Amino acid sequence: MKIRTAKYIIKEGILNTYRNKLMSIASVGIVAAALIIFGIFYLISINLSNYTKALSDMPEMEVYCDPNLKDDQVAKVAEGIWKNGNIKDAQKVTKEEAFEKLKKLLRQDEQQLMTDGDDLWKGYDESFMPVSFIIKLDDPDKSSDTAEQLEKIDGVEKVWYEQGVIGFISKVTYWVRVISLFLITILLIIALFIISNTIKLTVFARRKEINIMKYIGATDWFIRWPFIIEGIIIGLVGALFAFVFVSYLYNMAEVKINKDLIKISFNSIRFVRLSEIGVTVIGIYSIIGVAVGSIGSIFSIRKYLHV
Numbered sequence: 001m002k003i004r005t006a007k008y009i010i011k012e013g014i015l016n017t018y019r020n021k022l023m024s025i026a027s028v029g030i031v032a033a034a035l036i037i038f039g040i041f042y043l044i045s046i047n048l049s050n051y052t053k054a055l056s057d058m059p060e061m062e063v064y065c066d067p068n069l070k071d072d073q074v075a076k077v078a079e080g081i082w083k084n085g086n087i088k089d090a091q092k093v094t095k096e097e098a099f100e101k102l103k104k105l106l107r108q109d110e111q112q113l114m115t116d117g118d119d120l121w122k123g124y125d126e127s128f129m130p131v132s133f134i135i136k137l138d139d140p141d142k143s144s145d146t147a148e149q150l151e152k153i154d155g156v157e158k159v160w161y162e163q164g165v166i167g168f169i170s171k172v173t174y175w176v177r178v179i180s181l182f183l184i185t186i187l188l189i190i191a192l193f194i195i196s197n198t199i200k201l202t203v204f205a206r207r208k209e210i211n212i213m214k215y216i217g218a219t220d221w222f223i224r225w226p227f228i229i230e231g232i233i234i235g236l237v238g239a240l241f242a243f244v245f246v247s248y249l250y251n252m253a254e255v256k257i258n259k260d261l262i263k264i265s266f267n268s269i270r271f272v273r274l275s276e277i278g279v280t281v282i283g284i285y286s287i288i289g290v291a292v293g294s295i296g297s298i299f300s301i302r303k304y305l306h307v
């Protein structure tokens with residue numbers, strides 16, 4: 001394509017947008033509204049996925065053995081655990097380690113551990129503590145079934161796990177994505193319709209000019225491109241407005257929520273910073289905006305090219 005031709009196409013596309021100011025503004029508004037809703041659900045989905053990953057990195061399950069088991073019996077329990085197909089990792093916690101953890105936990109208030117100067121731990125050792133295994137799962141959604149299987153192993157006294165937490169978040173994430181996809185589809189169809197009608201006004205006003213251009217040998221794409229540029233401009237402007245609006249809201253939410261999480265010493269889970277995902281979000285917005293604008297333009301001019 002020649003530079004002069006490119007300049008003509010871009011100039012006409014901009015002029016077409018300006019000629020139909022009200023409809024162009026309406027189209028930009030619909031595109032922005034669709035992308036704002038999509039952006040909100042997309043960012044929620046990203047954070048839920050981040051929470052799921054953070055929880056998945058934590059111990060998902062702990063298997064407690066009978067405190068009276070001998071070393072060879074504990075070894076058989078470990079063997080039974082590893083035979084389960086949903087085990088990703090299993091770390092053994094010895095009686096000594098469990099006893100030290102218990103003492104460390106209770107030492108948070110030293111005065112409660114002392115009575116008339118006597119150590120409450122005097123006369124106690126690790127013998128009453130059970131050996132346990134801290135377990136991570138391949139598929140957290142199967143935690144309930146896995147717990148039932150592990151409880152059947154000889155020597156296992158109890159299986160502890162955060163029942164349904166990770167599975168619940170996974171399900172919420174799934175439904176957020178489904179709802180987001182449903183809403184964005186409906187709104188983008190509306191946006192396509194409005195953009196198409198906006199450009200139809202321009203095409204209708206220039207239908208005689210288009211017919212003349214066809215008769216003197218202008219190609220379909222030479223005629224089509226200015227209207228596609230018009231649609232792309234509308235889509236990109238809508239995407240820009242949506243990104244600015246969503247970024248402003250998200251930054252406020254991210255700062256506040258992360259501060260609250262820090263206050264309660266919950267550092268393993270946090271809102272993803274916009275700086276980490278901003279490029280991805282604006283990229284998705286731009287692609288959707290360009291696609292919607294282009295498709296709407298192509299549909300609107302198609303019948304006027306048949307002369």
